[in-house]
Amino acid sequence: MTANTPRGYTYPLYTDPRDFPTQMQDLATDIDTDVAAQLALEVNHLDEPSARVSASAALAIASNADVTLTWAVEEYDNAGLFVIGSPTLFTVNELGLYWIHAWAEFSSNADSTTSACQLRIVSSAFGTRAVHSPRRGVDATPDSIACRVHVSTLHEITVVGETITIVGRHNLPVPSQVTTRAFSITKISEDD
């Protein structure tokens, strides 16, 4: 009747039959398996779930209205985070801390009102409250300059299947549209 250390290494008890070769083999094999698993874990940490998508087709946004951005091109996805058929959602199935970046170009317009454009990172775990929502001002003049909004944050995925979306909004008095845009996400750490 052998015993085991907390890591699972097998060792004989005084009451066990004397079988030194077998007992040494058990111990060596247990350590071997454990060390190999730990090494694989260390190496796997260098390969984190990551994805990047983009789109360029114009997406109309009315004044003071939320529009969830759509994505058309899956440039990179090593973890099945994005599905083309669900063009607005990233579904994250591995808990942990993630770095999220997105940017979008709000088109220039003929209005001279000083206004703001906004991107919001929205998580299904947060409801409608944004994870992060910076704003960018739009100059009164010249009106030929587009506004490129960039958003970046660390976010902890705490629920398996949590979804992340990007919402665009502006308060220009005239309709605007989002054109070139991209979204990327990568895990940087395990869940606490």
Add this chain to the structure above:
Amino acid sequence: MPATTPNRAYPYPVPADTTDIPGDIQRLAEALDDDLCDLTANIPARPAIRIRGTEPVVASTFLPLNTGEELPFDVVDFNTGVPYLVSVGTIPNEGVFWTFKPQLAGFYQVTGTVAIPRPTTGTSRNLLEVQILKNSVAVCRNSNHLQPSASDGIRTGSARVGIHMNGTTDGLALKFSSSVAAGGLDAYTVTERTLTLVRMSPTYP
């Protein structure tokens, strides 16, 4: 003749061996010691690098949006886990480079920063934009539509992106542009700029 474990080749005796308990334990202990020391010393670090440009870049002509300048770099602040490759730019200035090509393929987190002091004369800028370029195409743009006042000091723009690089020909560059509401833009200087890369995954699905 001792046998060895399948993964790490740790020795253990077989029944046919001459009984040598102290010797067998010593050989296992020494094999473990050597292996763990070797593993500890050789676990690969996550590849990461930061390059920095320190020489001021003076722009003396109007640089409208979309036609800003790609910025040169001349210093490598740190470089872990991977040798780097840089492409020398068009200006024959030894040690200065415009395009950075990581030598390992993978998905990278990239952060770019650009600092510009407030011009001492002339019209204030109403737009500052930082772009990260992959193979000369913008993969992230961040514009600040602000009007620095006379009391503003150095302003720093930044952009971040996740992007796959093929490890051979793909190159990254950092671009900055500025504009004013009307008329020309007086001379201004871009000072420190950085480009930081961290490889998050080596695979291409």
